[in-house]
Amino acid sequence: MLIQRVEDTLVCTTRHEGLGHMHLRIVRDAKGSLSVAVDPVGAHKGNWVFTVSGSAARYAAQNFEILTDLTICGIIDHWDEAEGPGKN
Amino acid sequence: MLIQRVEDTLVCTTRHEGLGHMHLRIVRDAKGSLSVAVDPVGAHKGNWVFTVSGSAARYAAQNFEILTDLTICGIIDHWDEAEGPGKN
Amino acid sequence: MLIQRVEDTLVCTTRHEGLGHMHLRIVRDAKGSLSVAVDPVGAHKGNWVFTVSGSAARYAAQNFEILTDLTICGIIDHWDEAEGPGKN
Amino acid sequence: MLIQRVEDTLVCTTRHEGLGHMHLRIVRDAKGSLSVAVDPVGAHKGNWVFTVSGSAARYAAQNFEILTDLTICGIIDHWDEAEGPGKN
Amino acid sequence: MLIQRVEDTLVCTTRHEGLGHMHLRIVRDAKGSLSVAVDPVGAHKGNWVFTVSGSAARYAAQNFEILTDLTICGIIDHWDEAEGPGKN
Numbered sequence: 001m002l003i004q005r006v007e008d009t010l011v012c013t014t015r016h017e018g019l020g021h022m023h024l025r026i027v028r029d030a031k032g033s034l035s036v037a038v039d040p041v042g043a044h045k046g047n048w049v050f051t052v053s054g055s056a057a058r059y060a061a062q063n064f065e066i067l068t069d070l071t072i073c074g075i076i077d078h079w080d081e082a083e084g085p086g087k088n
Numbered sequence: 089m090l091i092q093r094v095e096d097t098l099v100c101t102t103r104h105e106g107l108g109h110m111h112l113r114i115v116r117d118a119k120g121s122l123s124v125a126v127d128p129v130g131a132h133k134g135n136w137v138f139t140v141s142g143s144a145a146r147y148a149a150q151n152f153e154i155l156t157d158l159t160i161c162g163i164i165d166h167w168d169e170a171e172g173p174g175k176n
Numbered sequence: 177m178l179i180q181r182v183e184d185t186l187v188c189t190t191r192h193e194g195l196g197h198m199h200l201r202i203v204r205d206a207k208g209s210l211s212v213a214v215d216p217v218g219a220h221k222g223n224w225v226f227t228v229s230g231s232a233a234r235y236a237a238q239n240f241e242i243l244t245d246l247t248i249c250g251i252i253d254h255w256d257e258a259e260g261p262g263k264n
Numbered sequence: 265m266l267i268q269r270v271e272d273t274l275v276c277t278t279r280h281e282g283l284g285h286m287h288l289r290i291v292r293d294a295k296g297s298l299s300v301a302v303d304p305v306g307a308h309k310g311n312w313v314f315t316v317s318g319s320a321a322r323y324a325a326q327n328f329e330i331l332t333d334l335t336i337c338g339i340i341d342h343w344d345e346a347e348g349p350g351k352n
Numbered sequence: 353m354l355i356q357r358v359e360d361t362l363v364c365t366t367r368h369e370g371l372g373h374m375h376l377r378i379v380r381d382a383k384g385s386l387s388v389a390v391d392p393v394g395a396h397k398g399n400w401v402f403t404v405s406g407s408a409a410r411y412a413a414q415n416f417e418i419l420t421d422l423t424i425c426g427i428i429d430h431w432d433e434a435e436g437p438g439k440n
Contacts, residue, residue, distance in 0.1 A: 186402070186428065187428070187429045187430065188402070188426035188427060188428055188429060189427075189429055190393060190394075190426060190427040191393070191425060191426030191427070192392065192393060192412055192425040192426060194411065194412060194425075195425060195426070200353075200402075202355075209382070210355055210382065211353060211354060211355070212353035212354070212355060212402045213353070229406075230406055230407075231406065231407050231408070233408070234408060241411055242408075243404050243408050243411055243412045243423075243425055244353065244404065244408055245353060245404050245405050245406045245408045245409075246353055
């Protein structure tokens with residue numbers, strides 16, 4: 001799974017019906033690359049999260065046929081961008 | 089999912105019959121790399137889209153046996169290449 | 177899907193029987209990285225092709241149990257390495 | 265499979281119920297990139313491990329529906345970061 | 353599939369039982385990155401091989417539930433690291 005930070009919510013008026021009403025978040029990884037993830041856990045802007053990719057992302061979206069390859073699985077309690085996990 | 093921009097339509101006279109009549113778009117990511125995506129949503133040249141990869145791309149192409157590993161899922165309403173999502 | 181150019185045919189006397197008699201091509205991407213792809217469409221050295229990866233590559237090889245993760249799906253009609261698609 | 269080193273345990277109070285009680289480890293690869301892996305073998309901080317990705321990660325987690333794309337499969341007996349495998 | 357060279361055999365006393373008695377090889381790609389592959393063809397140190405990744409790696413390991421995402425499929429007859437395929 002990848003460690004990424006929620007940047008914003010993605011707005012798409014024209015989108016595939018297979019996405020249903022899933023929330024889409026723009027997430028940024030440590031190298032600055034942006035991706036789009038489905039969010040079933042309710043993450044907020046600025047949260048550090050970890051995301052699952054591949055076919056597991058569909059299980060994580062609670063419907064194996066949902067059109068996703070990246071899904072947020074958890075919000076990390078403590079994360080320091082420079083040092084990694086904080087003092088837990 | 090990845091954020092990419094539609095560059096053009098791909099023309100292939102010799103192609104695998106398993107692709108049927110699907111439209112193929114050339115898409116470019118933030119680093120300039122080009123890929124080819126199946127397009128079931130009707131994106132145009134210059135549109136910023138997000139694409140799904142892996143086995144989910146086949147679900148998104150509306151036929152699990154379609155020969156694709158990258159499918160356009162939605163057209164992003166506002167996108168600024170330098171700043172990411174615009175003021176929604 | 178990726179855009180790659182056929183460099184050569186790969187010769188392997190010792191190979192997994194699960195590959196059957198499939199033709200194997202060495203393909204090069206825009207960054208110069210080499211990969212090996214199964215070729216069901218009959219591409220020639222120098223052709224620009226697009227290839228499908230992941231589990232879709234097995235469908236494209238016409239046998240879901242074929243041992244491939246990269247299969248050539250089509251030969252691109254016009255491609256200019258520096259400029260992308262030519263004037264179609 | 266990838267060769268990575270266990271950095272720490274990941275703590276997430278808000279996490280997807282599909283992860284059950286699996287231990288999550290932060291692992292670092294040779295280039296310094298961090299990922300999160302499910303750990304069914306009981307690795308400790310500082311161990312060099314090898315991890316399996318993709319759908320095999322779900323088999324390795326002992327439950328095909330577990331929400332993982334990276335699972336620790338073994339602890340490497342001898343590993344030298346600069347030289348690779350030690351004198352076995 | 354990827355073109356890689358066998359560096360060594362990987363020794364792991366603590367490993368997932370799902371790996372059975374499969375031989376594990378450390379392989380290096382053209383950029384110097386190391387990975388671990390299951391070897392059903394009997395490759396030796398120094399051999400140039402091609403490897404299959406993803407779910408096809410499990411088929412190649414002769415058991416779909418084997419815990420692998422990278423499996424050696426063939427030994428390349430002629431390979432020159434600088435020039436690619438030799439004069440076949």
